[in-house]
Amino acid sequence: MNDSKDVIKLQTEQLNIGGIINLVVAANCGAISTFIGTTRDNFEGKKVVKLEYEAYQSMALKELENVCSKIRSQWDVERIAIYHRLGVVSVTEASVVIAISSSHRQESLQATQFAIDMLKSTVPIWKKEIYDNHKSQWKENKECSWSTSRDETLLACANVVSANDLLLQNNHKIFPSGTNQDENEDRMTEKRESFDVPVNSNLVQIRVSTDELNRRINAFIARKREQNNIVNVQEFCSHRVKVDEDRANSCARVDAILIRRKDSKSHVKVHRVLNPWGPQVADLSTVQKTTRNHSNQSSPATYLPALEERLVTSENHIGVKGPVPKDVYQRLKRIEDRILYLESLSPEYRQFWQGQEDRSFKSSYQPVRKRTFSTAELDTKLQELESKYTKKAN
């Protein structure tokens, strides 16, 4: 699945930067970070005319895949595109383009820097600079662990790199500054830790032992979990203080009520006061229990048949069930309670129920389609009106 999200390519054609960036566009991403490596026109005072890239293609592709999987093991990124140019490249053209998308910028920024660093140190691609005096030289990346002329290359790169390299700061790991000469030799090893180098002590905020660090991390996780639990309990159970025993431990959101959140995009615009306990959230079962006690000796109603009919219709409509209490006021109370209960379940749709019952309400909402008139029609209408008014005036 991840493979389809990684695009890696070595090509002799010019790199289409916009097209490569488009490859990593994703709807769920808020960030795309890119690195574009371009070719310089000078090296140690010599004028570079062009560059030639060559690669151990099959292995380079493998190593690039490896870069992608390393990135995915460390950062939550969405799509990765790495394109590298081969063959003759004129100066100022792009030789490498890396584009990575992620939901937030931090991941993609860090992953992009990691990608170019790892590409330079592990992917078998070589470049030769060809100078205007017809001499040429194979370059060596300072990141490459078996490079011999690292010092020499370093001097050339230091000015450019030093400003950028401190950007990446992943937890307690900081990437080497370009001016750092004593990089360790085991950069090819598996772990990212191998990129560890002496770090400017001013940049370290937390100085504790590994055990203490782990303890703090675990404590942090535990605290966050507890916070989540509290929020869940409040959200799912807080207003049901008198829960039925069988539902006490249920996590099902059977009685969730709407609490509008900040920046909510719900289409229903409702602002509700959250009453933790009251008639509007009272469980129907408790209401029924009390009415049942009174209605054991239910007998035929004694009021007018018309009134009885209206009460029965209302009760049926809103689903009040069970034995009918003798007292008409108790029946009305039951209907009221039921309506409150239903509203508490879903108050935002109250207007729609009203609309169903109330014909006039419904008719006022009938869609009116505006007629469109042709020019000829408009002309005749105008003529009619004119003749009408001239007649009136006469």
Added chain:
Amino acid sequence: MMDGESRDSLVKILFFAKARELSGLKESRAKLPANISYQSLLDTIIEKFGLESIRDSVILSLNEEYLAANGTLNLSDQDEIAVIPPLSGG
């Protein structure tokens, strides 16, 4: 080329960048002992293809995997060894 006891493997050797220019070859074939240490493999290749000037700045890969400098290898026919000068991609 070797004594009768040890088996030989016919392997492919690829050259890149400066190694390609020095040897004048993009690829070649060589009969090498199947059981060979990294160092003696490197020595053999350096000597056979005239790569002495870059001896200290190349590493070898076997079937597209970088090799560790202290290992011992078990070569088979059709294996692909590459001479890899310092990388300069990017």
